[in-house]
Amino acid sequence: MNLIEVMERFPDQESCIEHLERIRWGNKPVCPHCGCVEVKQKNEEGIGRVGRYNCTACKASFKVTQGTMFHGTKIPLQKWFLAISLILNAKKSLSSCQLARDLDLNQKTAWYMQARIRAEMANKTNPIVLQGIIEADETYIGGKPRKENKKEDREPAKRGRGTSKTAVIGAVERGGQVVAEVAKGLTGRDIMQFIQRVVNVKESELMTDEYHAYNALSSQLKHHVINHQEQYVDGDKHTNTIEGFWSLLKRAWYGQHHHYSVAYTPLYVAERCYVYNNRNLETIFWKFLKESMKV
Numbered sequence: 011m012n013l014i015e016v017m018e019r020f021p022d023q024e025s026c027i028e029h030l031e032r033i034r035w036g037n038k039p040v041c042p043h044c045g046c047v048e049v050k051q052k053n054e055e056g057i058g059r060v061g062r063y064n065c066t067a068c069k070a071s072f073k074v075t076q077g078t079m080f081h082g083t084k085i086p087l088q089k090w091f092l093a094i095s096l097i098l099n100a101k102k103s104l105s106s107c108q109l110a111r112d113l114d115l116n117q118k119t120a121w122y123m124q125a126r127i128r129a130e131m132a133n134k135t136n137p138i139v140l141q142g143i144i145e146a147d148e149t150y151i152g153g154k155p156r157k158e159n160k161k162e163d164r165e166p167a168k169r170g171r172g173t174s175k176t177a178v179i180g181a182v183e184r185g186g187q188v189v190a191e192v193a194k195g196l197t198g199r200d201i202m203q204f205i206q207r208v209v210n211v212k213e214s215e216l217m218t219d220e221y222h223a224y225n226a227l228s229s230q231l232k233h234h235v236i237n238h239q240e241q242y243v244d245g246d247k248h249t250n251t252i253e254g255f256w257s258l259l260k261r262a263w264y265g266q267h268h269h270y271s272v273a274y275t276p277l278y279v280a281e282r283c284y285v286y287n288n289r290n291l292e293t294i295f296w297k298f299l300k301e302s303m304k305v
């Protein structure tokens with residue numbers, strides 16, 4: 011869905027509500043408080059009032075957005091839908107300033123919407139298990155940009171770096187999905203636990219660079235080490251896929267997100283994984299909305 015398609019399909023608040031009601035309830039609204047289906051629609055004007063119901067059993071009033079990412083929002087749903095479309099289509103992520111300009115919002119509102127959409131992406135992603143040829147690697151984001159793939163990027167404590175950078179660990183299945191997350195640490199044990207959780211080790215081959223913390227993995231699965239001091243690609247022995255993902259992640263971060271705190275990094279990483287993992291799915295907009303209505 012591009013912006014034009016969203017505008018045409020959802021010209022107003024009513025059409026957005028109608029769609030959300032259909033995916034949440036089908037034809038019959040259900041009271042989210044007590045589960046009763048004996049509900050009455052209230053006919054009231056105004057963005058916040060359209061689509062409100064009263065439950066005849068528990069007397070509560072509710073809307074289709076109750077308990078969802080849209081709960082309590084004063085922003086027209088069409089702007090939410092447009093924001094979702096923009097974020098899903100943004101190859102290199104989107105700053106809240108850009109989103110604010112595109113949707114005629116103030117930057118704080120755009121930032122808040124983006125944070126909610128990202129949290130939704132993080133929450134609604136089922137655990138992924140990768141299988142096949144897997145490339146694993148780690149990187150740092152946040153703080154000032156620096157050259158990638160340098161050894162000194164890896165041991166922040168020893169180098170006396172501040173806490174402005176966040177370690178991110180990731181694994182990607184070639185031709186498949188990526189799992190990346192803020193790492194608790196980058197010891198051999200941390201990395202082992204991560205790989206065991208996200209990779210089917212019995213059915214996979216692992217490619218990493220020569221970082222020593224990966225050594226222990228050789229006892230768990232077939233493991234190829236690419237020594238970047240010597241060469242980057244040896245036939246199919248390389249880590250170019252995960253490095254490509256890092257470069258997308260970092261380029262967007264340094265281009266547009268440098269003023270955000272490190273606390274925001276996990277949500278940012280979750281968004282980039284979500285977009286990457288659904289990159290070939292044309293129905294991603296509809297899938298995302300549907301997931302957002304699962305409470």
Ligand SMILES: [Zn+2]
Nearest residue numbers: 041044065068
């Ligand atoms: Zn009720």
